[in-house]
Amino acid sequence: SGDFGVVAHDDDVPVGAAWCRFFDAGSHGYGFVSADVPELTIGVVAGRRGEGIGRVLLTGLIDEARQRGVASISLSVEADNPAVALYLDVGFVEVSRVADSPTMVLDCRTA
Template sequence: MENELIITFRPWLPPDMNFLWEMLYCSIHVPEGSARPDRTILDQPKIRHYLEDFGTRSGDDAQVAVTGEGVQIGAAWCRRMSPSDPGYGFVDASIPELGMAVDASMRGRGIGRQLLLDLLDRHPTMSLSVDTDNQRAVGLYESLGFVPLAESGSSCTMIRH
């Protein structure tokens, strides 16, 4: 008989940082048929600023999904950005910007939804940027109250009040 997969959800801890960087890499949308970018993309200022010195800025927060063995399998995080260094989904300096990803082998089991619900409990207003062809993510965000605010090319900024 297959063992039941036990998944728990908890706030992030400093030892989760490597995993959060990995999830940030996974959260970068790759259009169907395109190759994944090199991992050095994480060094680019426009990507790095989502997690650099995470935990030092007021409002930095993350929720992590772990297996019964303590292996991290997904995360949702948020950070307030500034007008001088905005994220792709920046709205204003008071509204944290969301990022999230679930390990590819664990998607479609409700983990992303639970991570986001947990983070929304602590930060009911958030914004985000999502690729309009990322239908799984767009469906999840819409179902939890995010609405489109602006579109630019293939990206959409969404907000939840």
């Protein structure tokens, strides 16, 4: 309940998606921080990366979160994933680290 997402299309072809899911302490992903902070997942099809689609998906998802009154979004990412630069650029901050994977949180109200 309350999960939401966005899909990028090129004409009628889906080329990427990003979504936020709410979890609880008993069952969650690597980026879990609390039950009222949904976890972000994002992916762009392999042949279409580096064209700006991921940034559009991410900013669209953040806009949707704001409209829904969602205060914060979390995620987990491997430290060497180039996506870290994108997350930092839109305002995510590292709050903890599991193995070598930062957990990052965005305050949607100030992003």
